[in-house]
Amino acid sequence: MKAEARGKNPSPTMSSMQNPSLFSNSRSSISGAVLTGCLSSLDGACIEKLLLHCGSALESNDVTLAQQVMWVLNNVASAVGDPNQRLASYFLRALVSRASRLCPATMSFKAAGIPHRRLMSVTELAGYVDLIPWHRFGFCASNNAILDAVRGFPKIHILDLSITHCMQWPTLIDALGKEPESPPVELRISVLSWRPPTPPLLNIPIEEVGQRLVNFARYRDVPFDFNVIEVGGPLDEEETIFSSSFYDFLLSQLNATMVKVNAEEALVVNIQNWLRYIPDEETSSSESSCDGIMSYRDSFLELVGRLSPCLMTVVDEDCDLGAQSGLTSRIVACFNYMWIPFDALETFLPKDSPQRIEYESDIGHKIENIVGYEGPQRIERLESGGKLCRRMAAMGFISVPFAEETVKEVKVLLDEHASGWGMKKDEDGMLVLTWKGHNAVYAGAWVPHDLTSHQNNLLV
């Protein structure tokens, strides 16, 4: 094989050969017209099936079939088409990336032309999280639940585990600033120095984000402190995120000392779009206190429980793409799920909006991980709200329902957005953001079941 030789050659000039008439927007030839007609019959259900077939082809190592399906998908996918087409283009990328690893001798998909995602500034990120209510829903529900839970406590400590770089907190700080209590409630927020390697990405370190929060809190007359818990050591190296020692180490840092739990403070653990990065494979963990087989996720929850928080809020995406799902089912589930934000963006932003493209590209990044990788490299292990509820119950947590006021606040929030967004309260007590009736994001709150005595101590 001459693959290695090929590598030395310059890549062909593609520009002259791009054929826009491949896509339905061509009118330049009869073929274009036919293309329009036939492609329009390829709707989301067709694309889903194509993806399914590609996935099963890859699972069974039938590269040829996979290639053929990809060829068809290529003619359907379009980065500037309708949501299904746009989504399909990211899926195709991920599948190609995956398939390339089946033939490593001939190619490696390392640096194949997808540019780096631009890093955002902090104000851009502030706009990004409010583009659609995807994040704001969780922020609103959690913040309200937190305020309810800490009422009466003079000091609050929030351990923030999230991927949105503290975008949740300005509204909480603002709400605290409004409360007519004197003396004002003291707030402290801690974050980890490590963050899952996933978008949205910021161009400044978390310390600076914290600094800005400090300024803002001062402006709102809220006594505020911000710390970064150094979870250094093995976490400095990227590769180790895929090894179990990484998680062992991370979990070992989540103890009362490192977190600086203080008996005078009401501790809140806020987990937003973060829990899914803790592996849920059923393996025996060195941290497990019981003899049973526990996943790191279970161990993590146990550790949190031991910190005796007065509230634990969890917000995540309502889809099951966990460790146990096979490629094909993942592809299908992921396609149907990721369609939701794509469709929401479609109704709200024009096709060429840079904000929309960035947002979609971040989702594409996740798709790449979900579809393109297996095992420890697949860091996006989403778990649906229902499953999480059962997990929390199994780990000894009690669900805390959201107050009616909170529900109203969230409704008001959603009313301000496009009309497809809705919300429901499910029987487990969680709130679920919906788009056109499909579940998008869930928010839930829990306490460890042996908390009451601790609370009494604090209130004395």
Next chain:
Amino acid sequence: MNDSTASGDDSSGNQAAPPPPKAIAKKKRNLPGMPDPDAEVIALSPKTLMATNRFVCEICKKGFQRDQNLQLHRRGHNLPWKLRQRSSTDAKKRVYVCPEPSCVHHDPSRALGDLTGIKKHFCRKHGEKKWKCDKCSKKYAVQSDWKAHSKICGTKEYKCDCGTLFNRKDSFITHRAFCDALAEETSKPPATVSPLSPPTAASSPPPPPPLPSEHEDSTQTDVVLPDNNNHVTEMLESVKPDSTSGRTLDETPVMTNLTSGSSSNGSSSSNVFASLFASSTSSGSFQSQTAGFSNLFQAIACSDPTPAVAPSSSSEPVALGLAVNQGSSIFGTAGPDHMQYPPAAPPPSLSATALLQKAAQMGAAASNTSLLRGLGIVSSSSSPSVSHDGASLAAGLGLGLACDSGSGLKELMLGTPSIFGPKRTTLDLLGLGMAATGGSTSGLSVLMNGGLDVPAATPFLGREFGGQDIR
């Protein structure tokens, strides 16, 4: 998700439909229309409806949009006093139906009594949205709706000192917390806070006037801080450098190296794969006919619509940082792997290339095998002319063609470009050197035939089957 299939179907339905109305319980009210069973039902064509005016002068039949205008006009007729008043016996009450047959108001029992109302209804529901708000790009079909919105848009607003407007409080608060303008304002530094203002001020073009340190929302900040980057730089100097930034610096050279290639590729195809499937063989690139995937990835390398990024100061190297380096091996072992998901694939037992080679050596397949039929995704609306297109699709796959999938096939294979546009030298997708025009007798057994007419195989027609050997 358990209901993935269901939602897949839903999604297909939802594409076409506009967003459904809120499912919140509407105020209960009677069915609109027909309060007066004696009213005369008028059905007008869309054109007439739009042209009809609500207020008509009984004397000269001139029409007006507004009653005041009509009254003004009537004065001009010099009517005797009695007749100045409107006649008490009004014309019979009229109700109007919506001209759109599929509309619920098309039914006479649901006619609307107000001409203006039915006109607006028709425009809103069935008309083109011609009026667009400048500020927020919302579109309206009825001008009065647009006007009403424009009044509100941006008025119920929160304004940050930096000048950005928000119409929602939480987005305003979030922005404000992180906005430079705030930092500027509150940055009279106590001992513990690293000084934000002085160094930043020095770097901003016009030096800001000394700011009073007040806590209210003041608009006295004359100078909006320059782009974040300056500020950031200052901050980084004063912030304790942590392991992440150290890491970033290490990686920057590598990332830069990787991205330098991508920027020079410059292809602006809106679809990564268009170039793959359509692209040519410029001289050197096809010597290794081994792997179709390599072509795929070159194409990916060359085109991408998403914006490029400066990888300079991230605290996480970006996994999407897949740049191509034209000069060196894309597919080889270029450099350390800084991808977030380092591939760790074991060597497969049979590579794609070998598979394809094998298949190419096989004889012609049964002519009616259809890939998509086999996959069960044939759309029921495939047209009868599909077979020809199917053949072209097969050609598109660079696969061997079935012998008799249609009379047009040979033509296609022979490169008759008339239907399909100018001849192109095209990419030998799968690295199979197709024996000149005799390609119709070799190739893989699977082919798209009638399943899915995607004659986007265009670029493959008229391709030169240069007799490159399969290696």
